[in-house]
Structures are given as C-alpha cells and as structure tokens.
Amino acid sequence: xxxxxxxxTSTSLVDSVDKKLLVVLRDGRKLIGILRSFDQFAxxxxxxTIERIYxxxxxxxxxxxxxxxxxxxxxxxxxxxxxxxxxxxLREVPVEEILQVQREEMELRVKREKIKNRMLSDQGxxxxxxxxxxxx
Amino acid sequence: xxxxxxxxxxxxxxxxxxxxxDLAITGVLVSVDQFLNIKLDNIKVVDEERYxxxxxxxxxxxxxxVVRYVQLPAPSVDTALLQDAARRERQQPAxxxx
Amino acid sequence: MDEHAPLESAGIEEPLDLVRLSLDxxxxxxxxGDRELRGKLHAYDGHLNMVxxxxxxxxxxxxxxxxxxxxxxxxxxxxxxxxxxxGDGVILVSPPSRA
Numbered sequence: 001x002x003x004x005x006x007x008x009t010s011t012s013l014v015d016s017v018d019k020k021l022l023v024v025l026r027d028g029r030k031l032i033g034i035l036r037s038f039d040q041f042a043x044x045x046x047x048x049t050i051e052r053i054y055x056x057x058x059x060x061x062x063x064x065x066x067x068x069x070x071x072x073x074x075x076x077x078x079x080x081x082x083x084x085x086x087x088x089x090l091r092e093v094p095v096e097e098i099l100q101v102q103r104e105e106m107e108l109r110v111k112r113e114k115i116k117n118r119m120l121s122d123q124g125x126x127x128x129x130x131x132x133x134x135x136x
Numbered sequence: 137x138x139x140x141x142x143x144x145x146x147x148x149x150x151x152x153x154x155x156x157x158d159l160a161i162t163g164v165l166v167s168v169d170q171f172l173n174i175k176l177d178n179i180k181v182v183d184e185e186r187y188x189x190x191x192x193x194x195x196x197x198x199x200x201x202v203v204r205y206v207q208l209p210a211p212s213v214d215t216a217l218l219q220d221a222a223r224r225e226r227q228q229p230a231x232x233x234x
Numbered sequence: 235m236d237e238h239a240p241l242e243s244a245g246i247e248e249p250l251d252l253v254r255l256s257l258d259x260x261x262x263x264x265x266x267g268d269r270e271l272r273g274k275l276h277a278y279d280g281h282l283n284m285v286x287x288x289x290x291x292x293x294x295x296x297x298x299x300x301x302x303x304x305x306x307x308x309x310x311x312x313x314x315x316x317x318x319x320x321g322d323g324v325i326l327v328s329p330p331s332r333a
Contacts, residue, residue: 012167012175012197022193026202030189042173042199054189075155075202078179078193085192108300116296119305123294126266126325138279139318156267156323172283172320203320204265210287210315218277218285219257225279 013038016079021046024075030054031067032080042071053098055105059090060098138225142218143168143206152182152207153198159187161196172200252329253278259330261286265323268294273317281321289314 016035023031023046033049046067053060117127147165153174154160160183163176175197181190245251256275263271263284273286293310 012169012173016197022189024189042197052189057188059188071199072201074199075157076161076196076198078190078196080192081194082192084194088191090188090191111303112298112300115298115303115305119296119307120268120294123307125268125294127268138277139283139285142277142285143318200320201322204323205314205320206318207314208285208316208318213276213285213287213316215276215287222257222277222279223254 013042013077016077020080020082021077022080023069023077025069026073026075031064031069033064033067035077039071042074044069044071044074044077053095053102054090055098055101057090058093058098058101060093060095062095137170138221139172140168140170142221143172143174146208146212149209149212151176151209153203154205154207155198155202156204157202159183159190161190161198163195166195169200172203174198174200174203174206250278250280250282253282253327256327256329260288261330262328263319264325264328265319266325267323268296269323271317271319279321282324282327283321284319284324284327286317286319287315289317291317 013035017037019035021033021035023033023044025031030052031046031049032052033046035044036047037045044067046069049064049067051062051064053062120127143165147167149165150162151165152160152162153176159181161176161179161181163179166175166177168174175195177195179190179193179196181187184191244255246255253275257277259275260272261275263273263286265271270292271286271289272292273289275284276287277285291312291314293312295308295310297306297308298304299306
C-alpha cells in the first residue's frame with residue numbers, strides 16, 4: 001500500500017518534468033524554471049531559474065540558476081503556456097525599478113496588516129505571527 | 137484515507153480550490169494523492185487581476201498543506217455514503233486500541 | 235467515576251467522538267484568520283478535515299484607509315453548496331445546539 005501511495009504523488013508531477021514551470025513559494029516568491037527532478041515531498045530541482053517580481057502590471061526578472069526547493073515551501077507549481085505568455089499584458093521593467101516599488105508596496109502592506117491583525121485579534125480571531133510571515 | 141478516497145471519486149469534476157493566501161483557482165480535478173496535494177487542469181484564477189503571475193499558467197499542482205477549502209460540485213457528492221464512511225473511520229482506530 | 239459512565243455508554247471516549255455525534259447536523263466551525271463557517275457536517279477525519287453542506291461562510295474584513303490609517307470592520311457572507319475544509323485551519327467545532 002505504501003509504495004502505491006508514494007507512486008500517486010510522483011505521477012502527478014512526472015508530466016511536468018523538463019517543462020517550463022512557475023513555482024510559487026510560501027514567502028511569496030515566484031520562480032520560473034525548468035523542472036528537472038522531484039520526490040514524494042514535492043522537493044524540486046529547477047534549472048535555469050529566474051525569480052520574477054510582480055508589482056501591479058509590471059514585472060522584473062533576476063537570474064538565479066539552479067534551485068533545490070524544499071517541498072514544504074512550495075505553494076503551487078504550474079506549467080506555463082508559452083503562447084499565452086507572449087500575449088501577457090504585463091510590461092517588463094529593470095530589476096532596480098521593480099525592487100524599489102516592491103519595497104514601497106511591502107512597507108505599506110506590513111503597516112496595513114499590523115493594523116488589521118490587531119483589530120481582528122481584538123475581535124477574538126486567531127491571527128498569529130506565522131500567518132503574518134506568509135505573505136505569499 | 138477517507139478524504140483521499142473521496143477526492144478520487146471527484147476526478148474529472150470541476151472544483152474551486154481556495155488557498156490560505158486567498159488565491160482561488162477553478163479547474164478540473166486531475167489527481168489527488170495521500171497528502172491531498174491536488175492537480176488541476178484548464179485552470180482559471182477567480183480574481184485574475186490580483187494575481188497577474190497566474191495568467192499564463194494552464195494547469196497546476198497545489199500542495200495540500202496550503203489549501204484552505206475546496207468547493208465541490210454538490211450533485212457529485214453522495215452525502216449518505218460520506219457520513220457512513222466517517223462513522224466507520226472513527227470506529228476502526230478505537231477498536232484497534234482495545 | 236460514576237458520572238463518566240453515561241458518556242462511555244454513548245460511545246464517547248475522546249474529543250472527536252463529540253464531532254461524530256454532530257454528523258448530519260449543522261455545526262459552527264471557527265477557523266484561523268478571519269473566518270467562521272456554519273454548515274451541515276457530512277464527513278470528518280482525525281485531522282478535522284471536513285466536508286460541509288449548505289455552508290455559510292462569515293469573513294470579518296478590516297478595511298484600512300491608507301492615508302488616515304482608520305479601520306472599518308465589515309462582515310462579508312458567502313454561501314457554498316458543498317465545501318471541503320482542511321483541518322489544519324480549524325480552531326474549534328461547536329455542536330448543533332449552539333450553531
């Protein structure tokens with residue numbers, strides 16, 4: 001039974017090997033690369049990876065290379081439709097520019113989240129630090 | 137194992153998976169495994185404008201641990217069977233302990 | 235000891251046995267974050283993964299004005315015919331009498 005169960009995890013990712021994937025991580029990072037290997041925990045090996053930062057309708061790319069990603073940090077991975085990718089309405093901007101707007105947006109978001117979490121906590125809701133760290 | 141078996145009966149059905157970060161993705165359920173990792177095909181993100189990075193993605197593998205809800209097609213769910221299975225699943229471990 | 239006897243005879247030995255008694259009943263579920271659910275319990279497991287029917291979800295939204303940093307609390311309700319809920323987000327399950 002056990003070997004059968006492990007088998008089911010692998011079948012779901014085996015079709016994606018050697019394809020160009022978008023991987024979203026728990027800290028909000030988006031990586032684009034070629035899936036070369038994986039295991040039953042969804043640990044991944046990505047080749048020719050770039051990190052793409054999105055803010056509004058703009059994005060910027062940082063070349064990163066090979067990644068070994070621990071499965072627990074993976075939110076989702078998806079195959080990129082190369083035709084749809086070409087039709088993208090987003091515009092590419094230089095890395096320095098996107099990092100700057102990302103920093104500004106993040107500061108605003110952290111400020112907003114702090115207030116929200118305090119309000120919700122006053123209302124008896126459970127908003128803990130761990131959740132606050134997961135800004136994906 | 138109850139929900140693993142349950143989701144297997146829903147393969148081929150349209151579902152909406154809502155993640156803990158509020159991202160909601162509708163698609164056809166392709167596969168599920170024992171961790172309740174979910175694979176969807178022909179996906180559409182519910183609030184597309186907020187998640188531009190998903191625009192070019194056609195199918196996806198979602199790690200079970202990041203799922204908050206899965207909205208299911210009610211007519212495909214046999215609630216009587218589910219309740220029976222839930223009752224049985226609880227009895228088994230209790231009996232094994234004695 | 236005596237006062238425990240009726241519970242045991244009803245098949246109640248551990249907390250989740252109380253959830254079993256709520257099968258096919260409407261329950262209240264409080265989740266991590268800003269969410270609460272009310273719905274009919276169709277299935278659950280030891281992780282408190284659940285399938286609920288005729289669900290009403292209550293989301294408590296806090297809107298923050300970016301300039302004044304004033305906050306306004308808004309309650310949003312959503313309905314769903316059939317919903318799987320992952321157990322790791324569940325804080326408490328309350329049986330029908332209080333739902």
